[in-house]
Amino acid sequence: MNDLDQLVDAARADFDAAETPAELENAKARFLGKSGRVTELLKGLAALSADDKKTRGAEINQTKQRIEAALTARRQSLADAELQAQLKAEALDVTLPGRQRGSGGLHPVSRTIERIEGIFGSMGFDVADGPEIETDWMSFTALNNPENHPARSMQDTFYVDMKDDEGRWLNLRPHTSPMQVRYARAHAARHAEALARGEAIPEIRVIAPGRTYRVDSDATHSPMFHQCEGLWIGENVSFKDLKAVFADFFRHFFETDDLTIRFRPSFFPFTEPSAEVDIAFAHGPLKGRWLEVAGSGQVHPNVVRNFGLDPERYIGFAFGMGPDRLTMLRYGVNDLRLFFDGDLRFLSQFQ
Known part of the structure; x- marks a missing residue:
């Protein structure tokens, strides 16, 4: 397993550990932000030869796409979990009798x-x-x-x-x-x-x-x-x-x-x-x-x-x-x- 595969695995692990959308955005910044690990790899291409830059650049872009896919999947997972929790909280028990407006009467x-x-x-x-x-x-x-x-x-x-x-x-x-x-x-x-x-x-x-x-x-x-x-x-x-x-x-x-x-x-x-x-x-x-x-x-x-x-x-x-x-x-x-x-x-x- 090369260093890029390890980077993808590390990103997936951090994304999976995020319990809220805010925690997920923080994890994203560590990998895809301006100072993220993928961004640092892209900056390092400048020191490579033209041929190596082309090969290495393609590998890094592919790694970036895999990390973004993992990020999107985790975002969808958190959204689905939030929706399920909301549905459960607002669920109607259809076995209960209907709620009727009470009728008044003379004293x-x-x-x-x-x-x-x-x-x-x-x-x-x-x-x-x-x-x-x-x-x-x-x-x-x-x-x-x-x-x-x-x-x-x-x-x-x-x-x-x-x-x-x-x-x-x-x-x-x-x-x-x-x-x-x-x-x-x-x-x-x-x-x-x-x-x-x-x-x-x-x-x-x-x-x-x-x-x-x-x-x-x-x-x-x-x-x-x-x-x-x-x-x-x-x-x-x-x-x-x-x-x-x-x-x-x-x-x-x-x-x-x-x-x-x-x-x-x-x-x-x-x-x-x-x-x-x-x-x-x-x-x-x-x-x-x-x-x-x-x-x-x-x-x-x-x-x-x-x-x-x-x-x-x-x-x-x-x-x-x-x-x-x-x-x-x-x-x-x-x-x-x-x-x-x-x-x-x-x-x-x-x-």
Whole structure:
């Protein structure tokens, strides 16, 4: 093996030892660069005779071509290795299931509110909506609950540091009853017009679902919760109608006739007489237990007067229930806070 063959072998060895393109370029410079070994051989031709220069020059050029071929082969090898590594890193496992965009759905409490609206809508009730920041008068005074009344102690808890145009303090509504007042006052003019024309008086029949706020937090209470108030006012609306409405509602809501409804005497400033509404299931895990689900009563004359109506002519009932509580009973949830934690593992069960 002559010196040129050894040079080719040395070049191949250096090229094969290069692990990166940068290392390969450094190896190239040692053989083919301006000061490389092949270049030095070409410079040495000047000292040879014409015949020897021709023969030796041809041998050196052939050696250079062999080294360049080895360089090109190593470059291609490194490029192929880099491509394989990239393909491996970006490989798709075709045996895995496809990635699909998750679909959303209604919150369980929203489902309950829609269900409540649908059932009461079938009984002729309108659905009212209104502001969550209310005046003190709308939240309490109009509902026969004046300042310093002891019944306000658990409700007048969140206030806004401002007043309305009439100088009344604003608060986060503790119930949706203000919407009953707003709705009734808006319809009082229609009643007066119908009365002046000698026509039949249109009844006020409305529910007001929405968010409410009180300082309260445990497994069955939340500072922000939902409530649905209802109102039915007319010239001949009795407690009997109240019982019939509740009986029809709860049997449709829970999709069973095997439940008992109980009206238990209670106190609310805005109704007189007043009653808590309890239910008991005949079957299931809650069998035999009385469960409080609503408050109700005949609308107090003072409240009817604040509606803009004559309490000597108009009578009716009001009620309030918690959609959060009804959702817990319908789906068997034992902690109210789960509805508001935002845990998709819990919420996805209802989709």
